[in-house]
Amino acid sequence: MPEISKNHSVEILSIGSEILLGNILNTNAKWLAEELAKIGLQHFRQSVIGDNFKRLKSIILEASERNSILITTGGLGPTPDDLTTETISCAFNTPLIKSNEVAQDIQNKLRLSDHKSLSINNKQALYPKGAEIIPNSTGTAPGIIWSPKPGFTIITFPGVPSEMKQMWTDVALPWLKKNTGLQETIKSKILKFTGISESSLAEKVSDLLHNSNPTISPYAELGEVKLRITAQANNVQQANKLISPIECELIKRGGVNYFGSNNETLPSVVIQLLKDLGQTVSVAESCTGGSLGAAFTAIPGSSEVFLGGIIAYNNLIKQKLLEISPPILEEYGAVSSNVVKAMAEAVRKKFNSDWGLAISGIAGPTGASKNKPIGLVQFGISGKNILESSQENFSPQRGRRAIQELSVMRSLDILRLFLLRES
């Protein structure tokens, strides 16, 4: 039976040379960190280590001195570089034994898809004597919960995010809740702002940044600034009571730059505003090539308000599908106030939607001219009694993808501000 110390603190260890060498992003550590914060389990360190027996063993032993729970992801696969299970047993001088149940489960799964891989998957049925197995319902790699010494528990997951998440939710999370007997809750709420810099927002709330409970930390991401409010209390209700007045004050100071909290995003907020008003939107995209449509469509339920759009990446298409007259295109150029207004108006009429949004700009690295540098983007919006345009000069150093993403956020925010007026 795994044991846990009263002063539990967690460490996350991501195992895999593909993460250490920067071939893939460590999304698992981010996800687990958020899950730990949700249940108020304190965690102070994350590490990444490659598929190397000696270094893996050493960091596992270090962690066992430092913290009471070590959560690992990765290294449970069928290939020779997957070393997690054998390294853990070796670190604590415990023999590996074979689970016939797991072996049978793997056999059944592989028969279904590709039974040639059978031999290579065999080692996935091994686990250290005394460990509990965390079944993997979708993949072949089970995890374990194991206390190799008093006051220290190790929980392993495969590196495939969907498998790890399922196993966390089904087995590890209930186990942690039961065995840690958490007395204190840490609760965070994140407020999101756009159209303002981190420094300017921090200045507006500077008197609150030294608060101790709740604490307030600003941080910037592409196109948005966040304020994280974190409260410690004996229960969720008390934590909410601490957060609530500060939250109101921060939202008040943020003004229209505040757009949402926690999991809300600009697209989700705009979709909700459209739903509330019973209105619809369509898009005409040039330099963003479908990214604005994709941002809407990523949100479940967007089909109620997002009708579709036209990706007019090419000037001929702008003429043909959006009926922008060649003289306007010639006189002002595709990246101009007149053209984005015409695009927004045309797509709104074609799709018979309440709103039409248009984006045309120079995302680079080519296509710039003397008067139209890389990063210049024009935005058009058309509504029943509205036809307006605005422009942004994003820094060319940001690069093509960032300019496209910032353009999508800006366009969403333009619609958001108009919708707020109507709400």
Next chain:
Amino acid sequence: MPEISKNHSVEILSIGSEILLGNILNTNAKWLAEELAKIGLQHFRQSVIGDNFKRLKSIILEASERNSILITTGGLGPTPDDLTTETISCAFNTPLIKSNEVAQDIQNKLRLSDHKSLSINNKQALYPKGAEIIPNSTGTAPGIIWSPKPGFTIITFPGVPSEMKQMWTDVALPWLKKNTGLQETIKSKILKFTGISESSLAEKVSDLLHNSNPTISPYAELGEVKLRITAQANNVQQANKLISPIECELIKRGGVNYFGSNNETLPSVVIQLLKDLGQTVSVAESCTGGSLGAAFTAIPGSSEVFLGGIIAYNNLIKQKLLEISPPILEEYGAVSSNVVKAMAEAVRKKFNSDWGLAISGIAGPTGASKNKPIGLVQFGISGKNILESSQENFSPQRGRRAIQELSVMRSLDILRLFLLRES
């Protein structure tokens, strides 16, 4: 003058509660890891630590025992929770001094944008006595290169990715190349495959997975499997000589599932094939809502071959803009072979492109019926003498975003396979 030991090994430390708590992804560590691999500087560990003086000091001292170079990102901002510089100087009992040059630079930058922030930014001009300053050309937070004790150098960067990258390239990279006098090169090449599982690919190359130089490691990402070949040698030429024959063998075994290497992606490979053939493509998207267009448009130079598309998220739009006849939509439903073929054909003709691609499916979480479960996606392709469709049943557990992304990859791969036949 910073010093460096001969047996140099690097550790990356990402500082910031926003990473530790999982509010943002650690993209900086990934990027730095790739940069280190490129120049063959060995690095064995990455860590994440919050904005906490005590824990930050402790991990800095640990790292100074373990490795010869510590690279940090984050904690150089103007707000009170930014502690990196003062913690480092304290850890090595060194006073902070003020750089008038940096102070002046910050003042100039803030006057340009928002001079209210002046006072809060003042601490960014402080640095430990003896350190070299890494200027920050776009932001206000400079970094440092400092050897607080023999054989150990610490290099700090701000957390904002664009600033960190610029400072790395301009100052840190030349410094490292000059001061480490690298004798050995580590070179990696990544081969990418799609339409095959990690187990199946590993089985096909299983005899090569125990190779010691170069090593071969498989790993899976959404919709693709990668094989990383890593060689150690005295110089790049020798490393390439080791990699080349193995690379040929792996590509041969991968067959049509192999699509590219290193920075090549499915969209970039498809765009290159289209350029080589002088052909163009347009898209008609339903459940992916613009993501396929966005995937093309993310690639610089895509405008030569990608003309645009129609986002027909709504059935009425499918009828109106793609002229899909209502009886076909009614009889077969929007997610059907007949409808995606008609969509692909219609968009190809409307845009007068060589190829038309269409996607229609059920991304969930709603919209499923008995015969059409979540994850069912139909793909259409239309070319001069080609009009075909195929379908995939992606696992509903993957969730909406993954189903959309897998659909984009599948559609690109369908076109890739047709283009390969013509090449």
